Amino acid sequence: MVILPEFCNSPNGNDAFYAESIPGDSTAVYSQAAQDNKVFLVAGSIPERKDGKLYNTSTVFNPEGSLIAKFSKVFHIDVDIPGGITFQESKTITAGDNLVTFDTPYCKVGLGVCYDIRFPELAKLYVDRGCQLLIFPTFFSVTTGSAHFELLTRARAADNQLYVATVSPARDETTSVVAWGYSCVADPWGEVIAKAGHEEAIVYGDIDPDFVKKIRSQMPLTKQRRADMYTVMDLSNN
Numbered sequence: 001m002v003i004l005p006e007f008c009n010s011p012n013g014n015d016a017f018y019a020e021s022i023p024g025d026s027t028a029v030y031s032q033a034a035q036d037n038k039v040f041l042v043a044g045s046i047p048e049r050k051d052g053k054l055y056n057t058s059t060v061f062n063p064e065g066s067l068i069a070k071f072s073k074v075f076h077i078d079v080d081i082p083g084g085i086t087f088q089e090s091k092t093i094t095a096g097d098n099l100v101t102f103d104t105p106y107c108k109v110g111l112g113v114c115y116d117i118r119f120p121e122l123a124k125l126y127v128d129r130g131c132q133l134l135i136f137p138t139f140f141s142v143t144t145g146s147a148h149f150e151l152l153t154r155a156r157a158a159d160n161q162l163y164v165a166t167v168s169p170a171r172d173e174t175t176s177v178v179a180w181g182y183s184c185v186a187d188p189w190g191e192v193i194a195k196a197g198h199e200e201a202i203v204y205g206d207i208d209p210d211f212v213k214k215i216r217s218q219m220p221l222t223k224q225r226r227a228d229m230y231t232v233m234d235l236s237n238n
């Protein structure tokens with residue numbers, strides 16, 4: 001499986017930006033690349049134009065090049081950190097309201113985009129849907145990435161006892177939002193098993209569904225939940 005970062009076909013910023021429909025020019029390229037290389041391709045995310053609105057949408061292609069999943073980012077990054085980053089994604093992007101999973105011969109995968117990783121309930125609902133791997137194409141800035149990027153990747157992996165892959169663009173100091181980089185994969189024990197630097201790189205992480213089972217049987221967090229005290233309900237549209 002190959003994973004690309006958030007906004008992998010366009011610049012990232014507060015202003016109006018390039019967008020296209022799905023299917024469209026970019027997804028045609030992703031479909032062909034998946035087919036040529038016989039891989040599952042999680043094509044990061046791209047700005048999608050649909051019904052006069054813009055979405056931050058991730059597409060997934062199987063090794064035959066078919067579009068098998070499409071997820072639009074659920075949570076807007078609307079933040080104001082003086083001296084750091086001010087971003088109002090809700091000014092341009094419409095939020096999605098679906099959780100999306102897809103099956104591979106190896107494991108079931110749940111999708112989020114970047115800021116979605118900050119909401120533990122989303123990951124929890126994917127556990128309930130049977131996922132062993134969560135994928136977040138991301139574009140953390142240097143400000144929040146240095147503080148939280150690896151922390152959040154490891155936290156979502158440890159508290160849900162599954163693999164988490166967070167995939168960032170390489171750092172480019174000339175762009176309006178400077179990406180943190182440091183793509184990584186954390187395992188169900190919360191350890192980082194693969195990690196890039198901030199420069200362009202390909203990182204390989206082995207996903208072992210048996211290790212997910214092992215950690216969950218050693219420490220059965222899901223069974224130990226206190227549904228008598230609280231519940232997280234899946235009200236997503238699919």
Ligand SMILES: O=C(O)CCC(=O)C(=O)O
Pocket residue numbers: 006077113114115116118138139140141144145148
């Ligand atoms: O959560 C963060 O700190 C960064 C998120 C972000 O940049 C994004 O969602 O595009």
